[in-house]
Amino acid sequence: MIEVSVQNESPYDLPAYATSASAGVDLRAVLEAPLALKPLERKIIGTGLKIALPEGYEAQVRPRSGLAAKHGISVLNAPGTIDADYRGEVGVILVNLSNDAFTIQPGERIAQLVVAKHEQIQWKLTQQLSTTERGSGGFGSTGKK
Secondary structure: OOOOOOOOOOOOOOOOOOOOOOEEEEOOEEEEEEEEEEEOOEEEEEEEEEEEEOOOEEEEEEEEEHHHHOOOOOEOOOOOOEEOOOOEEEEEEEOOOOOOOOOOOOOOEEEEEEEEEEEOOOOOOOOOOOOOOOOOOOOOOOOOO
């Protein structure tokens, strides 16, 4: 477990894990009034949270499965990455992929936040890559089954 500094400028409690094995915490919409999201419309929804991650970690903003399955509401750039040096408000880019308008209520759980360790890379320029069985096959090259 890592410690993450947070400023909570929302009227809601800090996000918490729903179960002991949960990977993410739910983010809530900080809105003054309900907001209708029309079909194919996207909006950045504030969460009222500002975080300071340790270097070597990122926070990923991901869709909530229930909103996606039941209403076609997703996170447009899923997963959205929050870098360790970002100090602004965590925002969620929601998109309505359904044919019906969807109303987001103040305080509604709209996305989940997963913190993950990552590494930075150092490029090693080469003229040839190692060979593999797959090679350059991509985009469905391994078949459907």
